[in-house]
Amino acid sequence: MGKALIIGAGGVASVAIHKCCQNPDVFEEICIASRTLEKCEAIKSKLSGSRTKIQTAQLDADYTDEVIELIKSFKPDIVMNLALPYQDLTIMDACLAAGVDYMDTANYEPPDIAKFEYKWQWAYREKFAQAGLTALLGSGFDPGVTGVFCAYAQKHYFDEIHSIDIVDANGGDHGYPFATNFNPEINIREVTANGRYFENGSWIETPPLSVKQVYDLPEIGPKNIYLMYHEELESLAVNIKGVKRIRFWMTFSDNYLNHLRVLENVGMTSIEPIEFEGRQIIPLQFLKAILPDPASLGPRTKGKTNIGCIIQGLKDGKPRTYYVYNVCDHQECYAEVGSQAISYTTGVPAMIGAMLMLKGVWKKAGVYNVEEFDPDPFMEALNKYGLPWQESFVPTLLD
Ligand code: NDP
Numbered sequence: 001m002g003k004a005l006i007i008g009a010g011g012v013a014s015v016a017i018h019k020c021c022q023n024p025d026v027f028e029e030i031c032i033a034s035r036t037l038e039k040c041e042a043i044k045s046k047l048s049g050s051r052t053k054i055q056t057a058q059l060d061a062d063y064t065d066e067v068i069e070l071i072k073s074f075k076p077d078i079v080m081n082l083a084l085p086y087q088d089l090t091i092m093d094a095c096l097a098a099g100v101d102y103m104d105t106a107n108y109e110p111p112d113i114a115k116f117e118y119k120w121q122w123a124y125r126e127k128f129a130q131a132g133l134t135a136l137l138g139s140g141f142d143p144g145v146t147g148v149f150c151a152y153a154q155k156h157y158f159d160e161i162h163s164i165d166i167v168d169a170n171g172g173d174h175g176y177p178f179a180t181n182f183n184p185e186i187n188i189r190e191v192t193a194n195g196r197y198f199e200n201g202s203w204i205e206t207p208p209l210s211v212k213q214v215y216d217l218p219e220i221g222p223k224n225i226y227l228m229y230h231e232e233l234e235s236l237a238v239n240i241k242g243v244k245r246i247r248f249w250m251t252f253s254d255n256y257l258n259h260l261r262v263l264e265n266v267g268m269t270s271i272e273p274i275e276f277e278g279r280q281i282i283p284l285q286f287l288k289a290i291l292p293d294p295a296s297l298g299p300r301t302k303g304k305t306n307i308g309c310i311i312q313g314l315k316d317g318k319p320r321t322y323y324v325y326n327v328c329d330h331q332e333c334y335a336e337v338g339s340q341a342i343s344y345t346t347g348v349p350a351m352i353g354a355m356l357m358l359k360g361v362w363k364k365a366g367v368y369n370v371e372e373f374d375p376d377p378f379m380e381a382l383n384k385y386g387l388p389w390q391e392s393f394v395p396t397l398l399d
Contacts, residue, residue: 015348062090079094165247166233174300225251353370356381
């Protein structure tokens with residue numbers, strides 16, 4: 001059916017590529033392009049028996065011209081941006097210049113300030129609309145599946161949605177004293193930022209990790225969950241009409257938080273450059289270099305993740321509560337694609353978003369978040385491609 005240019009060769013890209021290759025009728029040909037060519041080659045070599053034709057390329061996606069040149073020579077039908085949030089705009093510019101659809105899993109971030117805002121990418125709406133191209137933003141798990149869950153609830157179960165609580169729990173254990181499950185720089189920037197949630201039309205800020213509850217998660221058990229800001233809150237506050245409150249919660253172990261607190265106290269999580277032996281370094285980037293590579297956690301991680309949405313509102317004038325979630329087993333993911341569940345839960349929806357675009361099912365000119373498309377084909381594909389979901393109408397509510 002089509003050709004995909006996949007930018008990035010990290011944890012998420014590796015899973016998405018495995019999944020594309022399980023779906024060779026849609027992904028007939030792919031090009032894996034990243035900063036380090038050997039990483040592209042390593043993924044390709046694991047998939048040598050695939051019917052999907054694979055080629056690789058060295059690419060620095062910080063340079064729009066390099067991306068344009070590669071698009072022009074490979075001629076993809078879609079560009080899947082699975083590099084880092086810093087490359088979103090250069091890649092979107094290249095897609096516009098070369099006339100190809102775009103998708104990603106995380107919103108643009110300027111390297112010098114952690115912002116998590118869609119404004120830079122939403123500013124491209126007119127340009128993509130005029131070019132007749134689709135840009136799909138945030139097709140991972142959160143953002144991604146969580147937005148699809150909300151759109152599905154809105155379509156099938158509610159006349160009005162009043163509150164959404166997104167709960168992201170990782171019950172996995174990798175056995176290291178401290179490591180992050182995905183890119184440490186992005187992960188720590190996210191966790192050390194202020195908490196923020198949407199209520200009655202305004203945003204309420206809380207100090208980092210200062211609001212905590214205990215939630216008993218199916219298949220994982222009771223966990224401490226902490227209120228955080230997460231990028232899908234911004235788009236859901238706009239796209240789920242009439243919603244009064246949206247919050248995002250994530251589990252952290254006491255051990256993880258103790259390590260993080262020490263690293264923060266000594267300045268290791270800072271993104272302000274410092275002078276070190278005659279050169280400028282960014283402490284958080286240095287920390288990334290000494291922490292375990294998230295890709296190395298795969299074989300060691302045991303346990304499950306559970307990510308879902310608890311939604312309240314009205315149906316036929318009566319109050320209703322709905323909980324929809326996915327449980328994913330780290331070791332089963334590793335056995336299937338050689339990655340733990342954090343990369344798996346992001347890489348599978350990335351493939352699904354791209355598949356729906358290539359099939360023309362999710363296709364409209366402009367820049368869109370996942371919840372702006374019909375959720376049904378995505379929900380069906382989650383069950384088919386390894387992220388089956390479950391639903392309940394009697395969940396425990398959060399305070
Ligand atoms: P990794 O750090 O494992 O991989 C990033 C990849 O991008 C690496 O291969 C890296 O190359 C490559 N890269 C970085 N800069 C450039 C560049 N300038 N040009 C070309 N390639 C580049 O990250 P993950 O796989 O964990 O995450 C990928 C994306 O997924 C991130 O944007 C992350 O925020 C997002 N994400 C989204 C989630 C969701 O649920 N929506 C959850 C988890 C992650 P090199 O190896 O040379 O550094």
